[in-house]
Structure formats: C-alpha cells, structure tokens
Amino acid sequence: MDTLSRAAALTQIAKETEFLRSEIALGDADVRIKWKTDFRGYEVPQRKLPQPQGIIDELNLNVPKELSSHLRKGDFDVLAYQTCDTLDQLQNCQDRMDWFFYIDIFVDESKTASLASVSAAVKDLKAWLKDEGFVSQIEWVNNANKMLSQLFADAPPLPESRQLVKENIAIYYNSLVNEKLQLSFSEYLRNRLGTIGAYPEVEFCFAYQNKLLTRTELEAAESMKQLMAWATALQNDATSAAKEREEEDHASLYHYFESPEEFASFVEKAYSRAIDTFMALRPEDPTTALHDYWHCCQQWICGSLVWHLTTKRYRECIRSVEGV
Numbered sequence: 001m002d003t004l005s006r007a008a009a010l011t012q013i014a015k016e017t018e019f020l021r022s023e024i025a026l027g028d029a030d031v032r033i034k035w036k037t038d039f040r041g042y043e044v045p046q047r048k049l050p051q052p053q054g055i056i057d058e059l060n061l062n063v064p065k066e067l068s069s070h071l072r073k074g075d076f077d078v079l080a081y082q083t084c085d086t087l088d089q090l091q092n093c094q095d096r097m098d099w100f101f102y103i104d105i106f107v108d109e110s111k112t113a114s115l116a117s118v119s120a121a122v123k124d125l126k127a128w129l130k131d132e133g134f135v136s137q138i139e140w141v142n143n144a145n146k147m148l149s150q151l152f153a154d155a156p157p158l159p160e161s162r163q164l165v166k167e168n169i170a171i172y173y174n175s176l177v178n179e180k181l182q183l184s185f186s187e188y189l190r191n192r193l194g195t196i197g198a199y200p201e202v203e204f205c206f207a208y209q210n211k212l213l214t215r216t217e218l219e220a221a222e223s224m225k226q227l228m229a230w231a232t233a234l235q236n237d238a239t240s241a242a243k244e245r246e247e248e249d250h251a252s253l254y255h256y257f258e259s260p261e262e263f264a265s266f267v268e269k270a271y272s273r274a275i276d277t278f279m280a281l282r283p284e285d286p287t288t289a290l291h292d293y294w295h296c297c298q299q300w301i302c303g304s305l306v307w308h309l310t311t312k313r314y315r316e317c318i319r320s321v322e323g324v
Helices: 003-015 065-072 076-083 087-109 115-130 139-154 159-178 185-195 198-207 215-239 260-280 289-310
Strands: 019-026 029-036 318-321
Touching: 003 019, 003 076, 003 289, 019 260, 019 289, 029 260, 065 087, 076 087, 076 289, 087 115, 087 139, 087 159, 087 198, 115 139, 115 159, 139 159, 159 185, 159 198, 185 198, 185 215, 198 215, 198 289, 215 260, 215 289, 260 289, 289 318
Parallel strands: none
Antiparallel strands: 019 029, 019 318
C-alpha cells in the first residue's frame, strides 16, 4: 500500500476512534504511544493523487540531483495533501514543503551545519525578508529565497497577510540558530515551537481565506498556533526519535529523558493535553475569521499526525500503527 492510501485508511480510522495507537522503535526498546484524536470537521481535497511538486524545476534552481531526489522520497507531497483543505492552495502548500525541507537539509540534516554556518545563513535569509532584492554569497540561501519569492507570488496578495507570514518566518529562522545552542529543557520546548516550521505555515494557510483577525482575535489565534506547533512537534519528536537518538549534537526531545518509557509517557500525556486545550478553543460561530484560523490549525494537527504515522520518511522508526 502506498503512502497516500495508508494515509487515507488511517484518516478514516481516526474519525471513528478517540486514539490512534502506535508502537515506535527507540533503540533497544519499543514503546507504545496513544495519540489523542478529534478529527471532527477534518477533510482533505477530493482528488485521487496530489499534484506533483515542481518549484525547484520550475525555477530552474541549481540543485544537485541527489538533493532533489531526497526531497521526492520524503512523501512531502502527501504531507501537503493531508494538511491543506482546498485545491486552490494545494500547489502552494506542496511548494512550501520543498522550501521548508530544502532549508532543513542544510541547517539540520547536514553534518557540517555548525553554529557559525547556520548563523551566517540565517542572517542572509532574514536579510531577504527586509529587502527582497538581497543577494547572498551562499548559493543555497539564494535558492531558498527564490522559492520563497515564488510562494509569495502565488499566494493571495493581501499586504497585511504577507507581513504576518514574514514575521513568522523570522521566528522560524531565529529558532534554527538557537537549536545549535546548549538549551535547557524549558528552553528547548519554547524553541521547538519555532523549529517545527508551523508558525509560517498556518499564516500562509490563513492567507488563502483573504480575511484579517481583529486585535481581540489575535490573542486567541496565537494560542491556537502555539498549540498546533506543540502538537506537531510532539508528533515529529516521537516518530523521529530512533533516527536522532544517536546524534548527540542534534537537538532532540528524546535526549532530555532517562528512558524510552519516560519519554513515551511524556509525549502521550503532553499530546492529549494539547489536543484537549486546542479543541476547547474552537470558536462557536463558524462564520468568523477566528474559526477559519482555528480550522487551518486543525488541518495541520490532524494531517500532520496521519503523515507522521504513515510516511516512508519514518517507517523504519514506526513498528506498527493500529489499523494500517
């Protein structure tokens, strides 16, 4: 069964149960984690296959074939498909996956990504946010900025939304530098909300609503976004723990716990609290902009969970998922 079919099957199961049960490999131990679910209102676009990703080819970027191939093997097109809810934003969502994971290759997965090199790259990435004509001496940074320029060109043109997206991208960039530091447990948790990339993602998604939040709504929206980022981070930290546990210099939630069982218990309890708190924030009036914002966050929580539990990217780490 391919990833898209597995994701569809798991989505149906999630709509009919309170928990998705998984068994995850953590070195010599296999741990069970129950993922609290509430998929009421969650839907994906009605098409059999996602559109092919093509922003790197479209922009004719000078990207090594092995790097481009790595992006294709990650099932990131399925992540885009599972997390967006309208066909008009699907291509942009898929292109955002290429942009995010392209940066991830250089600042997270690369063994040569030192604090100095990441700081220099982030400085130039942020410079483009202030001046879109900026050109870096780092080739991959220029490629990332070209992708981002195309993402903005394809997204709705509301100036206020564009600025919000840029502000949230800056938070993501800053977190990449912090990730290279020695962080305490509480510092790691705060920074992880940025590194997961959820902040700019939800702002891009909401931009397609062509609506603006009032000052009163902004505070509630910030809480929704933080909970969405936290839930997504827990999904990622759990399903990638086996891959990252041997990397002592890699910032990972797993490294802050004494045993796999302690880690799994923390993830399961923290995730359930996050879902319960997030669902309690659902606005009663479905016609408001704040409800649309909440729904963008819900699409990501649900779609990201399904993707993490079915993607080839983490299949070696996941022993089993009930029902698929």
